[in-house]
Amino acid sequence: QVKLQESGPGLVKPSETLSLTCTVSGGSISDYYWTWIRQPPGKGLEWIGYMYYSGSTKYKPSLKSRVTISLNTSKSQFSLKLSSVTAADTAVYYCARTRSDLPYYYYGMDVWGQGTTVTVSS
Amino acid sequence: QSMLTQPPSASGTPGQRVTISCFGSSSNIGSNTVNWYQQLPGTAPKLLIYSNNLRPSGVPDRFSGSKSGTSTSLAISGLHSEDEADYYCGTWDDSLNGFVFGTGTKVTVL
Numbered sequence: 519q520v521k522l523q524e525s526g527p528g529l530v531k532p533s534e535t536l537s538l539t540c541t542v543s544g545g546s547i548s549d550y551y552w553t554w555i556r557q558p559p560g561k562g563l564e565w566i567g568y569m570y571y572s573g574s575t576k577y578k579p580s581l582k583s584r585v586t587i588s589l590n591t592s593k594s595q596f597s598l599k600l601s602s603v604t605a606a607d608t609a610v611y612y613c614a615r616t617r618s619d620l621p622y623y624y625y626g627m628d629v630w631g632q633g634t635t636v637t638v639s640s
Numbered sequence: 641q642s643m644l645t646q647p648p649s650a651s652g653t654p655g656q657r658v659t660i661s662c663f664g665s666s667s668n669i670g671s672n673t674v675n676w677y678q679q680l681p682g683t684a685p686k687l688l689i690y691s692n693n694l695r696p697s698g699v700p701d702r703f704s705g706s707k708s709g710t711s712t713s714l715a716i717s718g719l720h721s722e723d724e725a726d727y728y729c730g731t732w733d734d735s736l737n738g739f740v741f742g743t744g745t746k747v748t749v750l
Binding site for chain 2 (some may be wrong): 553555579612622626628
C-alpha cells in the first residue's frame with residue numbers, strides 16, 4: 519500500500535523560503551504525477567502544482583514565480599519550495615499522487631499524505 | 641477566488657438523500673472530467689469520485705456523481721452519520737491552465 523509522508527519545518531519566517539519534502543513508500547515514484555495542495559486555516563483546498571515523473575511541471579499561475587517542485591527518484595521523494603513567504607502562506611500542506619496514463623485531471627488524486635502545518639511568522 | 645462554486649452547506653437526517661452541486665464554466669467542468677473529494681474533520685481529503693461518476697475501490701455505492709454541461713453533482717443516498725464532512729469538487733481549467741477545487745460544501749447529519 520502506497521503511503522505519502524510530508525516533512526519539513528513547521529515555522530518559517532516572513533520573506534524566507536518554505537521547503538517541504540514528501541516521501542513515497544510502498545510503491546514506485548515513476549509513472550505518476552506528484553502534486554502539492556494547501557489548505558489555509560478554516561478555508562478550502564488550493565492546488566499549488568505538480569511534477570510528472572519525467573520532469574515536467576505545472577504550477578498555479580498566481581504562485582508560479584515563487585514555486586519550485588522537484589523530484590528525487592533515488593530517494594523516492596518530491597519536494598516543494600515556496601519563496602518569499604508571507605502570513606498568507608500559512609496553511610496545512612498536502613502531497614498527493616495521480617495516475618498518469620490519461621490526462622492529469624482524469625483519475626483524481628488517489629493517495630494523499632496526512633498533511634503538515636506550516637506557519638509563517640517572525 | 642475559486643472558479644468552481646459550491647453551496648457552503650447541506651444537511652440531512654440519517655437515511656436521507658443529499659445532493660451537492662458544483663457550478664463552473666466551459667473552460668473547466670464544460671471541458672474536462674470532474675473529481676470529488678471528502679474531507680473528514682481533521683484529516684486529509686480522500687478521493688470519492690473520479691471521471692465524473694466513477695468510484696475508486698472501497699468507496700460505498702451510496703456515493704454517486706453526475707455531470708451536465710458546466711455543472712456537476714455529488715449525491716449521497718442513505719446518509720450515514722460518518723458522512724458528515726466537507727466535500728470538494730475539482731477539475732482542470734483550460735483558461736487558467738491549472739487545477740481548481742470548488743469552494744467546498746459542509747455536510748451536516750442532523
